Amino acid sequence: MAGARHFAATTHKEDIVEDQLLTTVDWARAQFALTAMYHWIFVPLTLGLSFLIAFFESIYVKTGNEEWKKLTKFWMTLFGINFAIGVATGIILEFQFGTNWSNYSWMVGDIFGAPLAIEGIFAFFIEATFFAVMFFGWHRVSKGFHLFSTWMVAIGSNLSAVWILVANGWMQFPIGMNFNPDTARFEMQNFWEVALSPVAVHKFTHTTSSAFLLAALFVVGISALFLLQERHQKMAKRSMVVAAVFGFIASIFVAFTGDEAAFSVAQRQPMKLAAMEGLYVGQEKAPIIAMGIINSSKKPGDDLPAFYQEVKIPGLLSLLANRDPNSFVPGINDLVFGNAERNIIGAEQRMVTGKIALAELARYKYAKDTGDDGESAAALAIFDQHKGDLGYGYLNNPAEAAPPVATTFYSFHIMVVLGTLFPVIFLLVLYFAYKGTLEYQRWLNLACFFSIFLGYVAQQAGWVVAEVGRQPWAIQGLLPVGMASTNIAASNVQTTFFMFLTLFTALLIAEIRIIMKQIKIGPEA
């Protein structure tokens, strides 16, 4: 039991250096969040606008009307600007894996290697061929082949998003793998289980449909600006109608996929769902909080109220989580401390199992290093029985299994409220377009323009729910974020954090300036 003793003997030191370690991990997390959030400013517009351009060009090819061509080329220019500024911003995330998250990077290499390689190859071929035809081929290839290329860019861009979302889905719901204690790696056992994981499927459908919605808001908003400025009104109204129809359909799809994603979260990450709704004590007929001011002092297990003020819709959370308005939805307290009556094993009990798994893994390693085959086989047998809760073994307190509730709750509610507002805006645009008075609705055009910003807020809020809501885990239940990181000096990560902040802010400013210049020039360019 030497390895286990070693593990136990060193735990008392944790508090002494915890703050120091948290600093490094926190900076690494902040850097990753910053990079991912900036990256996600560029990506959804690429995913959605590519389809809108394909629609515009399809109308041009069908009607032969040159004004639709001019309109297509205008939006294609804005698409090109966004693509050029955003391209390769995601690679920085991969830099960070090797430097800041080396344990994690090593452990998931076998799972992520294939999907990310497929993504890279796929994106390269799409971009090098069809992208070039789309931009350079207007007078050099037939109308039909040009349109085909535009559709291929739209489909290809969206398909290349599959693999990174598969990787993210696996982190939220790790399946199709086995942990190899000799290589310290999660090794893929079943590719299709990983690729077609329900979490990955829901992530892809919800993420891409929300990207369509954002692009529709972008086109509607920029077109509304033209109407406000009384410029290019015919083009603006045409763009708005197509984008509003696309945006409205996308909104319905976002709601549907969002509901499916929430159902999936309820089954596989119940703690995240409880945090999304600020539900501390599990209950039957659990309500959705339509509006609420959360009590940020509240901790799992205490008697403080969860909300200062709230407006509830009874039974709706139960319906969302289990498709039954009378069903029981576990709260944070149930998931932290357990609930024997409901047969829920809490983090407190899982910590015991996890610490056994960790101690046996340490014993296995020690036995292997010393060549004791009997001891290593015995340790491995016990480890295999307990490895499902491996990650809980790293927690010092069961309450650490709960994510930051206020951030998750507010982000979720901001996303839902905005997601409800957008289809109303699209319907109003279509109504006034039908009445032929769209250009006179100054208030609506202003609302459309500001909705571009709100669309980005909703996008970012969605990712905050997904990523903050799964804390403390890098890999759900198996590896907490703190153990995923590299033991390097906090100052290194701090330095690069500010470098990225500067680089990405410069890119964002460049994007906005170039796009605004193009809008000023308009479709005549």
Place this chain on the structure above:
Amino acid sequence: MTALPKKLYFFYRDGFRSMVVGKTLWKIIAIKLFIMFAVLKLFFFPNHLARNFNTEQERAGHVLENITRPASAR
């Protein structure tokens, strides 16, 4: 040059030459890629395991050592 490669060459050449906004964008892409790969990756983002260990076995051993110890002992 045979017909197809020649056509492709002129397709890309003429395409790049006729760019307006694209020229600015390519400059931005070039600067960005230079900063990312020639500065950030080279000087600030070494692969921790690749740099410090020679074999896969050593890397596996190091990670296993890390994850079987509590954070304070790493």
